[in-house]
Amino acid sequence: xxxxxxxxxxxxxxxxxxxxxxxGAVLAVTIGILVIHVNxxxxxGLFDAIVRDISDYRNGDVLVTxxxxxxxxxxxxxxxxxxxxxxxxxxxPRLSSTAEMNMTKNGKRIEETRxxxxxxxxxxxxxASTVHETVTEGSYVFxxxxxxxxxxxxxxLGGAQVGDSIKVLVVDRYGEDQIRRFxxxxxxxxPGGQGFDYTAVVHIDTLRDMMSRSDATGxxxxxxxxxxxxxxxxxxxxxxxxxxxxxxxxxEESAEQQLAGFxxxxxxxxxxxxxxxxxxxxxxxxxxxxxxxGKTREIGVMRSIGAKRKDILIIFIFQGMIIGAIxxxxxxxxxxxxxxxxxxxxxxxxxxxxxxxxxxxxKIIQTALTSFALAIIASLYPSYRxxxxxxxxxxxxx
Numbered sequence: 001x002x003x004x005x006x007x008x009x010x011x012x013x014x015x016x017x018x019x020x021x022x023x024g025a026v027l028a029v030t031i032g033i034l035v036i037h038v039n040x041x042x043x044x045g046l047f048d049a050i051v052r053d054i055s056d057y058r059n060g061d062v063l064v065t066x067x068x069x070x071x072x073x074x075x076x077x078x079x080x081x082x083x084x085x086x087x088x089x090x091x092x093p094r095l096s097s098t099a100e101m102n103m104t105k106n107g108k109r110i111e112e113t114r115x116x117x118x119x120x121x122x123x124x125x126x127x128a129s130t131v132h133e134t135v136t137e138g139s140y141v142f143x144x145x146x147x148x149x150x151x152x153x154x155x156x157l158g159g160a161q162v163g164d165s166i167k168v169l170v171v172d173r174y175g176e177d178q179i180r181r182f183x184x185x186x187x188x189x190x191p192g193g194q195g196f197d198y199t200a201v202v203h204i205d206t207l208r209d210m211m212s213r214s215d216a217t218g219x220x221x222x223x224x225x226x227x228x229x230x231x232x233x234x235x236x237x238x239x240x241x242x243x244x245x246x247x248x249x250x251x252e253e254s255a256e257q258q259l260a261g262f263x264x265x266x267x268x269x270x271x272x273x274x275x276x277x278x279x280x281x282x283x284x285x286x287x288x289x290x291x292x293x294g295k296t297r298e299i300g301v302m303r304s305i306g307a308k309r310k311d312i313l314i315i316f317i318f319q320g321m322i323i324g325a326i327x328x329x330x331x332x333x334x335x336x337x338x339x340x341x342x343x344x345x346x347x348x349x350x351x352x353x354x355x356x357x358x359x360x361x362x363k364i365i366q367t368a369l370t371s372f373a374l375a376i377i378a379s380l381y382p383s384y385r386x387x388x389x390x391x392x393x394x395x396x397x398x
Contacts, residue, residue: 029327029371030334036270036367037335041342043269045355047259052356053194054255056130060091060221061230063254064237067245070095070216079124082222085236087229090127095119095204095218097211100169103157110158116199117170119207119218128223131188134195138162138186144206147182150197151189160184168200172212180210192353227251320379324372332368 055061064078065071071078075093082091096118102111122141126132132140141148147166154160164184172178188196208214224230230250237248252259336359341347343357 025323025375026327026330029324029375030331033328033331033367033371034334034338037331037338037364039269039272040360040363041339041347041357042349042355043265044360045342045347045357046349046353047263048356048358049192049349049353050194051251051255051259053190053192053353054258055223055227055251057134057190057195058129058221059249059251059254060128061224061227061251062222062234062237063249063251064220064222065218065247065249067247070213070218071220071246072215073217073244074215075121075217075220078217078220081240082220082233082237085233087224087226087233089223089225090124091220091222092121092124092128093204093217093220094125095207095211095213095216097170097207099200101153101157101166101200103160103164103166105158105160105164108158112153112156115153117168117207118196118199118201119204120201121204128221131196131201134188134190134197135186136189138184140186141201141203142185144203145180145182146185146203148186148188148196148201149184150195150199151187152193152198153200154184154187160187162186168202168210170207170210172210174212176212178210178212180206192349194353316382317376317379320376321372323379324375327375328368328372331371332364335364335367 071093079091079093082088096116099115099117100111100113101115102109104110120131120141122132126140135148136151138148147168149157149160149166157166160166162184166182166184167179168182169177169179182202188199188201190197204217208216222233224233234248234250238246339357339359342355347355347357349355
């Protein structure tokens with residue numbers, strides 16, 4: 001048996017003889033890791049869920065707009081160009097405006113102003129977005145005189161229902177009021193309110209007519225079958241149309257303003273989690289100091305029979321490594337168990353928005369290694385204190 005093996009066995013024996021201290025130290029590390037995993041599942045899951053919904057409902061994986069005004073190039077030619085790229089699943093044009101709406105309900109005229117109005121191509125839109133899946137009553141836009149109301153818009157209009165008649169006023173490019181009557185074909189109500197709950201949706205050609213912009217497109221939403229290729233598709237598009245005033249953005253770029261504050265909040269939560277892990281390191285220091293104080297006699301015996309300070313130091317560092325390894329293993333297992341539960345149970349935020357739960361193995365390994373390293377660092381001072389015990393002083397307790 002080598003000297004190193006002997007030190008390790010001695011460290012294990014001294015540590016496992018104090019099972020209460022061992023369990024306390026392991027629990028401190030485990031709780032620190034579990035807190036980080038829980039924070040990641042909830043807050044990163046919420047962040048990813050918001051990104052998912054913005055991508056699915058509004059921006060796609062790549063959003064194309066015009067730097068100055070509306071896109072005047074044929075939306076059909078642009079859609080066909082994108083859909084020839086293998087990474088592209090579908091593309092669809094969108095046009096936006098603001099409208100005033102009114103309807104008569106039970107003999108009472110109810111009016112709602114400044115309602116966001118989105119024009120879609122219903123045949124392409126159902127391939128590039130999932131807005132149609134949020135229509136809980138009725139059906140998606142199917143004709144030029146049909147309208148889908150967001151749940152909150154329908155509520156503000158006195159409880160509009162499928163089949164009701166709505167008057168919609170839009171100011172066209174010349175400043176003239178354009179009024180059309182629509183039949184409500186559906187009510188949209190998305191999980192967490194991330195969809196078009198505060199918006200109304202009509203056929204894009206109808207909105208073009210009302211805005212007197214027959215060939216205009218506000219944006220082009222591009223959905224990829226491999227979202228990781230978004231930057232590549234974006235750059236390829238801009239290189240292919242260098243003389244146009246196109247602006248192409250990935251989901252991270254197009255949603256930056258909406259996500260910036262949330263990203264800062266996640267960073268703060270992560271810092272709090274790591275502070276919690278550091279507090280577990282202080283708990284290890286305390287427990288290791290208790291072990292040193294409780295093993296005074298053993299240390300004295302080892303020193304009296306020739307053990308060097310280096311040997312005592314290595315023994316207690318080994319104890320820190322054992323605590324760190326067990327704590328990291330148990331904590332990581334607990335964290336993975338929580339992540340598995342959250343994913344399989346389709347955990348939601350505020351009972352409405354489904355979290356986007358993923359296994360971030362880089363973060364998982366980083367957390368485990370950090371906790372293991374902190375456990376070793378936390379054992380350095382108690383180990384040093386153990387080496388300072390003189391054999392004569394240590395033997396006084398024998």
